[in-house]
Amino acid sequence: xxxxSPFREGAKAAIPVWMAxxxxxxxxxxxxxxxxxxxxxxxxxxxxxxxxxxxxxxxxPLASGxxxxxxxxxxxxxxLRFVVMxxxxxxxxxxxxxxxxxxxxxxxxxxxxxxxxxxxRQDSRSLSPEETGRNLQYFVGVGLTSFSVWVLGxxxxxxxxxxxxxxFEEGLRILxxxxxxxLLTSELRGRxxxxxxxxxxxxxxxxxxxxxxxxxxxxxxxxxxLGWGIERWIRRGSR
Amino acid sequence: MGNRAVDPTRIAVIVGMGLxxxxxxxxxxxxxxxxTFSETFDRYLRYLAYALISSLISTSLFLSGSRFEATAxxxxxxxxxxxxxxxxxxxxxxxxMLTGTLLAVxxxxxxxx
Numbered sequence: 001x002x003x004x005s006p007f008r009e010g011a012k013a014a015i016p017v018w019m020a021x022x023x024x025x026x027x028x029x030x031x032x033x034x035x036x037x038x039x040x041x042x043x044x045x046x047x048x049x050x051x052x053x054x055x056x057x058x059x060x061p062l063a064s065g066x067x068x069x070x071x072x073x074x075x076x077x078x079x080l081r082f083v084v085m086x087x088x089x090x091x092x093x094x095x096x097x098x099x100x101x102x103x104x105x106x107x108x109x110x111x112x113x114x115x116x117x118x119x120x121r122q123d124s125r126s127l128s129p130e131e132t133g134r135n136l137q138y139f140v141g142v143g144l145t146s147f148s149v150w151v152l153g154x155x156x157x158x159x160x161x162x163x164x165x166x167x168f169e170e171g172l173r174i175l176x177x178x179x180x181x182x183l184l185t186s187e188l189r190g191r192x193x194x195x196x197x198x199x200x201x202x203x204x205x206x207x208x209x210x211x212x213x214x215x216x217x218x219x220x221x222x223x224x225x226l227g228w229g230i231e232r233w234i235r236r237g238s239r
Numbered sequence: 240m241g242n243r244a245v246d247p248t249r250i251a252v253i254v255g256m257g258l259x260x261x262x263x264x265x266x267x268x269x270x271x272x273x274x275t276f277s278e279t280f281d282r283y284l285r286y287l288a289y290a291l292i293s294s295l296i297s298t299s300l301f302l303s304g305s306r307f308e309a310t311a312x313x314x315x316x317x318x319x320x321x322x323x324x325x326x327x328x329x330x331x332x333x334x335x336m337l338t339g340t341l342l343a344v345x346x347x348x349x350x351x352x
Contacts, residue, residue, distance in 0.1 A: 016336055038245050041253060048257025058256060068252045075256045079263050081291075087267035088288040091276055098269075105264045114292050118332075170311070171344040174318055175336065177300040178343075181319055182326030182335030184292050196286050197293045204294035205301050212305035216298045220290035227290075228283045 006134040010141020013119065017111040017142070018149040020176040025150045028055055029157020035063035039158050046154040050109060050147060054078040055154075077213045084217065085113040089139075092120045095129040096136045104136060107143025109150075111176065115142045118183040196227040314346035 004012075025046070032042035037059065049055055054075050061071045086108060093101055116139040127135070188194045200223045207219035276284070300319060301312050308315075318339045326335025 016333070037249070040245055041249055044250065045253045045256070048253060049260050051260055054256065054260065058252075062249055062252060065248075068248070068255060071252050072255050072259055075259050079260045082260065082263040083267055084287065084291060086264055087271065088284045088291070090268050090271035091281060091284060093268065094271075101268055102265055105268060106261060108264045110295055113288075114295070117288050117292070170347040171340045174300065174315060174322075174343040175340050177296045178319060178322035178339030179332060179336040180292055180296050181323050182332035182339070184289070184296070185323050185326045185335070186330060186332065188289060193286065193289055197289045200290035201293035201297040204297045205307065207294075208298045208302055209305065209307060216294045217291075220294040221287065224283070224287040224290035228286045232279065 006137035007141035010116065010138040011145045013115050014111070014142040014145050016175055016179045017115070017146045020172060021146060021149045022153050023172050024052055025153025026157030028052065029154040029159070031056065031059055032154070033158045035059045037063060039155065042158055043151060043155050046151045049075070050106065050150060051079050081217050082108060084221070085110070089113060089117065092127065092135045093132055094127065095132040101136065104140050104143070107140065107147050109143070109146065111146055112139060112143035114180045114183065118187050192227050192231045196224055199223050314350065315343060318343035318346065
């Protein structure tokens with residue numbers, strides 16, 4: 001039996017991500033054109049920043065010539081989530097060559113965090129160098145293909161000024177959350193993990209309504225810490 | 240619009256945005272590289288990942304910017320639940336995703352949206 005490479009597996013798993021990225025990146029390209037950015041500017045931004053919310057948010061300040069500090073501060077606030085995602089992924093790439101890892105991490109996005117995370121086996125402490133290498137290949141399979149779709153999509157959107165027909169928007173809107181939730185379903189094992197997952201999902205919306213940038217990230221952090229702390233406390237008590 | 244020369248200041252800001260974002264992506268990996276975590280900390284990072292993924296799901300589904308999409312929320316919740324149930328039942332995330340997506344389109348169409 002022929003086994004497919006981790007890169008190819010990752011690329012196949014990322015197909016729904018491409019489907020979701022195409023309209024969003026097209027929309028970004030259209031918006032960039034509307035704001036008067038040059039084609040190369042949006043392509044450069046998609047390649048270097050590779051983070052939808054920060055890119056959309058930067059269009060107006062860039063176009064209106066707001067201060068660089070203001071744009072950078074906004075980028076810091078919006079993209080701070082990558083710190084937490086990168087930290088959660090760190091154990092799975094522990095034995096990978098540093099230079100390779102540093103090059104590949106540009107591909108980290110919400111999607112290239114969720115998909116590989118759900119794919120990696122749970123206990124990261126006993127991973128062999130081969131396993132961490134395969135983990136990285138899978139991550140690159142998801143990340144590189146999605147990244148390419150994102151950059152190309154923003155360029156094509158700019159060029160074609162294409163808009164998604166209204167009837168398809170709702171389906172595209174739910175595509176990725178439904179995929180992530182389906183992946184998470186098989187991952188959440190144990191009462192604590194399940195409770196943390198459900199509570200974080202419910203609390204994220206009011207959290208984000210209170211503070212659009214920090215709210216959902218803050219609630220996720222607090223709920224994970226509380227759940228973990230309570231579980232430790234109960235375990236100690238039962239010894 | 241968009242056909243004029245590239246603005247060097249804007250390019251510098253875009254490069255700055257890229258650098259800041261890249262630092263956030265690599266920072267934790269540089270700090271934690273080569274370290275073996277205790278079972279407790281390993282579990283904490285796992286719980287943090289679950290909480291983050293759940294939060295990403297609900298915010299991307301129910302919010303548009305900082306606005307709660309109250310009209311669309313009920314049928315999106317139903318579609319999400321259907322995706323979860325189908326994925327758990329047949330153990331195929333793609334089937335769950337397709338079910339949820341198709342149901343969302345169908346419910347929107349039935350609602351006349």
